[in-house]
Amino acid sequence: MINLFNTQIESLSIHRIGNKSRNEGVFVSQSGFTLSDELVPLIKEYFFKPFREKEENYYQFAHDVDLEYHDMFKMVKAIFDNPSLAHEGSQKIAAHLYEQSNHPHIKNGELYVTYLTHLTIDNQPVDAIGIFKSEIKSEFLQIEEKEKNLDVILQMGINLNKLDKGCLIFNHKADEGYKILSIDSNRYDARYWLEHFLSVDAFQDENFLTKKYLKFCQDFAKEVVLPAEDKKEEVMFMNRSVNYFAKNDEFEESKFLNEVLENPDLIPEFKNYKVDRGQKYSIEDVTNFPIANAAVTDARRKMKNTINLDTNIQIKLDFINPDSAERFVEKGWDEEKQMYYYLIYFNKEQKT
Known part of the structure; x- marks a missing residue:
């Protein structure tokens, strides 16, 4: 900073x-x-x-x-x-x-x-x-007195x-x-x-590595987690990833994987993805580094946490409280309608 x-x-x-x-x-x-x-x-x-x-x-x-x-x-x-x-x-x-x-x-x-x-x-x-x-020079007007009148002069200058x-x-x-x-x-x-x-x-300081690793996770979520699971799990994976970075001072890869990947089958997928793509993000040999809090805040602000449905409905999940989505959002299949559904539990609606 x-x-x-x-x-x-x-x-x-x-x-x-x-x-x-x-x-x-x-x-x-x-x-x-x-x-x-x-x-x-x-x-x-x-x-x-x-x-x-x-x-x-x-x-x-x-x-x-x-x-x-x-x-x-x-x-x-x-x-x-x-x-x-x-x-x-x-x-x-x-x-x-x-x-x-x-x-x-x-x-x-x-x-x-x-x-x-x-x-x-x-x-x-x-x-x-x-x-x-x-x-780039900008146009501006200069007003000057000229005898008994005011004169307008067009000039060019630097826009401060x-x-x-x-x-x-x-x-x-x-x-x-x-x-x-x-x-x-x-x-x-x-x-x-x-x-x-x-x-x-x-x-390549902690700020650089934090941003690059989170960007790597974001692309892994989109290219691997989404096809293997669903949109909710893609968002939740990034949710858990961001919160791991937010609550820890040091990044340790094995601990990170055990915490954020609930499906153990995705751990080798993650490691293979890193072997294939890690160089693009300059993290191919990175397994431990100090976490930059400012970089986590910036990354969280940019990440999409919305599930867009083809019925013109959006479900927005909270990156600040990831446990809420885990506990209160369920996905299922309705045989009668032949459609997927999300079941959301709550006590009362928030007034805004």
Whole structure:
């Protein structure tokens, strides 16, 4: 988890990056920009708001051979080692971004490189480097006095409510390539920002593993449990899975399987499915890991817990109280109507 509430912008450098394939060039500022007191809260909100609203999926710099050959890693490390050289480092980052801006679809724009202090990640105070890019210009009206009338002037500017691209590189886990958060609102070329410019891979921490394992379980439920059992059992399997993650601090696979798979015949099916599909989710060799509570909450919010019937009736099961569905919902077959039915027990209807 991150906390940006007390973050201070210690330095800010601004450069303009053109599209190299269109020979637009790059404008590199010779010195940093000094923020006025009026601009500070606006710029902080512009830079940081997307990260407060975004799910925390972390990345790390990665190189096939060694991080010492990774261009961005070296530039970032040099700034962390000597923050007084942040502007010089920003010029190198600008040149690097320009070299990657060689696809016709890539938009020109302003690059902002900031040195940040007083951030918190994983309950540790750290510094960070923020790299942001504005691309899309918005129209706005400027009203000016002209002699005895008011004149309306159409101008173009940056919409402070939408950051186009950005990343926060935390001075944390440096030996593993730092922990990095990234946003990209204009995904016209998904490879440009993450792959070509930053050159990062997913950071495989407990947050990553929790999300990936729950996604794996969700697909197993859909592709194996549903055909073998029924829709109710598919939902209940995910119900039990999410609640196992919610009530435990550590994941242990054998314990998990014994708790959530009521049909023992599905345990070897689960293991075979993991052998076949585990690599897709980066969990092929994972059997134990710390559970990230925030990731469980995010996953629970996204999971479907509704049984849709062909009679235009929906039954919604509660992921918070899975025992209720086990105890008070029964499925059967009506010989007279030649139809399946669900029998639901309750004491009284809830008034909403």
